[in-house]
Amino acid sequence: MAGNSQRPNRRTSNKKGAQVGSGGQRRRGLEGKGPTPPAEMRKGHAKQRAAQAKARRAQGRPRKASGKSASELVVGRNSVVEALREHVPASTLYVQQFIDNDERVREAVxxxxxxxxxNLMEAPRPELDRMTRGLHHQGLVLQVPEYEYAHPDDLAAAAYDEGEDPLIVALDGIxxxxxxxxxxxxxxxxxxxxVVVPERRAAGMTAGAWxxxxxTAAHTPVARAANLxxxxxxxxxxxxxxxxxxxxxxxxxxxLDVLEGPVVVVVGSEGKGLSRLVGETCDxxxxxxxxxxxxxxxxxxxxxxxxxxxARRRG
Incomplete structure (x- = not known):
């Protein structure tokens, strides 16, 4: 019976014992990994991200942030006309079939x-009701596509490329x-x-923001940070x-003399102000x-x- 054998040194378990030697691992560990690469080649380093951003701009490819805003619908005649007047970027205007063609509808078209x-699309009322989930659309629905956010590092890199000290605004809890x-x-x-905004619990570039x-949002980039x-x-x-x-x-x-140099201005909400971690991070x-x-x-x-x-201090 296993465990009761009288024979010395007989294995009574399937588990292997300790192996002799390290298999060369200790020797290889002492060899090291060579000289430290320059900052531009180190993964995750700020200088590497800046160099990558510069290369993307040279190729005409802006960097996308980790997330996008959802496609948005602007509904109602007055809201749609106001959005079109302000040149809010839109992809499609849906007009209800057999709609009462008043002045606002004609202006929107x-x-x-x-x-x-x-794009101009004609759609039956049930389809517009389904799209807007029963909102009072009045026969006009404007679809605003996803906003392509920049990456926070790209804002500073673009300023340095222009020979200017970066002036960036970060919003905390807005x-x-x-x-x-x-x-x-x-x-x-x-x-x-x-402008930099957090990815969660913060306002995004909706039609209202546009x-x-x-x-001005057409030429002033907004970046989204996964962690502000x-x-x-x-x-x-x-x-x-x-x-x-x-x-x-x-x-x-x-x-405040530092406004004359590279600076990030952090603005909190009117009621709560800056969050604790963000406040502790500020210089x-x-x-x-x-x-x-x-x-x-x-x-x-x-x-x-x-x-x-x-702007006054920078002349």
Missing amino acids: RLAGEDGGI TDPRNLGAVVRSASAFGGHG KTSAG TRALESYQKAGMMVVGLAADGDVELPE VRVRIPMPGGAESLNAGVAAGVVLYEA
């Missing part, structure tokens, strides 16, 4: 035709698309190189100062003096004030 890149559109508009007006940007804190740390490694706006900031805006926290007695400013206004001060 005319604007879509003048754009040249918008959920109103109109605030995002207002920040994009201010960045465009005062020489900003782009309208509020008044068309890590994106800010990457900017710091690239030599940029991260400035957070806070009501209890240590420095007042007129005393300096600055407050906007408000002698009129207001307690706070919304994100769009606050970003505009700081961007104006940066």
Whole structure:
């Protein structure tokens, strides 16, 4: 019976014992992996990402971020006409069959035709009801395609390529698309190189954001970061100062000299301000003096004030 044998050294188990020797692993481990490669060749290094971004731009291929916004539908006659007037990028205008052809319908069809890149489609009302899930579409539905976000690293790399110090705005916890559109508009007006938004729990480039940007979103890139804190740390490694706006900031805006160099301005929500991790990541926290007695400013206004001060200092 197994385990009761009287023969010495007889194996009573199928398990193998320890093997003699290392098979050369120790010797190979002592040989090392050679000299450390340059930063541009190290995977994940900021200089490698900047070099890759520069190569993509030279080939005319912008980098896509890790996520896209979902395709959006603008419904209702007034909303559709306003979106077309503001040149919100759209792919298709759906018009209900046998619709009451009023002035707004005629203008929507005319604007879509003048754009040249918008398809005109006639559809029965049940189909439009299905598309809009029962919303009151009034016979007009405008389809806005997915927005192609930039990568955060590309914003700084593009500024450096132009021989300029990057001026970037990062939004922390901003959920109103109109605030995002207002920040994009201010960045465009005062020489900003782009806006960064988090991938989750944040406003994206919807039709509402496009309208509020008044068309400036067409040439001011918006980047999406999977993790905003890590994106800010990457900017710091690239030599940029991260400035957070806070009501209890240590420095007042007129005393902030770092705006003259490469900088990222982080704006939090009006109610909650900066999140804890983002606030701890900032190199300096600055407050906007408000002698009129207001307690706070919304994100769009606050970003505009700081961007104006940066543009003034940069001449």
